[in-house]
Amino acid sequence: MLLLDKDGITVLLCIRRCSAAHFPRLVLLFGKRKFVVLTSAFEDFEGRTLSAVPGLLGKLRYVSLLHNNSGAYSHWGLEKIHGSDAAERAIRSSQRTLVTRILRTPLRDLADDLQRSATGAEMKDFEFLSTLEPPLKRDLPVQNFRASEKHFMSVLHTLSALAQNRVPANSRNE
Numbered sequence: 001m002l003l004l005d006k007d008g009i010t011v012l013l014c015i016r017r018c019s020a021a022h023f024p025r026l027v028l029l030f031g032k033r034k035f036v037v038l039t040s041a042f043e044d045f046e047g048r049t050l051s052a053v054p055g056l057l058g059k060l061r062y063v064s065l066l067h068n069n070s071g072a073y074s075h076w077g078l079e080k081i082h083g084s085d086a087a088e089r090a091i092r093s094s095q096r097t098l099v100t101r102i103l104r105t106p107l108r109d110l111a112d113d114l115q116r117s118a119t120g121a122e123m124k125d126f127e128f129l130s131t132l133e134p135p136l137k138r139d140l141p142v143q144n145f146r147a148s149e150k151h152f153m154s155v156l157h158t159l160s161a162l163a164q165n166r167v168p169a170n171s172r173n174e
Helices: 041-050 058-063 076-082 085-106 108-121 124-129 145-173
Strands: 001-005 011-018 024-030 036-038
Touching: 001 036, 001 041, 041 058, 041 076, 058 085, 058 108, 058 124, 076 085, 085 145, 108 145, 124 145
Parallel strands: none
Antiparallel strands: 001 011, 011 024, 024 036
8 A cells, every 4th residue: 555645745655464473564654764663462572572571581470470460461551552452462472482482491591591580680590480480271382281380380490499509509619
């Protein structure tokens, strides 16, 4: 679509493209040199919000902080732009993606991620782990929720043991 205003100055160009995740993307061009990219709620949340949070575990903690007492996820800015339903779907989808990535990440890498995430939250590793909660069953990525939940809890337990063992080793070297 191409639209010119009465003076022939403003140009509006709309292109619909699909990304790998099959989310429609509209590219809008205003004037001669300005453009705005409109993204889906998922792309917006992942690209703008979660990308600013360090570490996979840090991102998971951030998402869990968006969970309110009524059982829904709420993010004021995302809701303002995309609406509450789209924002909730985006946050839930992001949480599923994060849990899947965490469950597929080797423990050595998760131990490093724990340090990055805890530092970003200005907490000690062990304190940071105590703030993580298992995801709700409906937010787990696979059909066998019980197995995913047990796997997630075993990862947290192992990271906790590693964090506890890391503290005395560091203090002995000082």
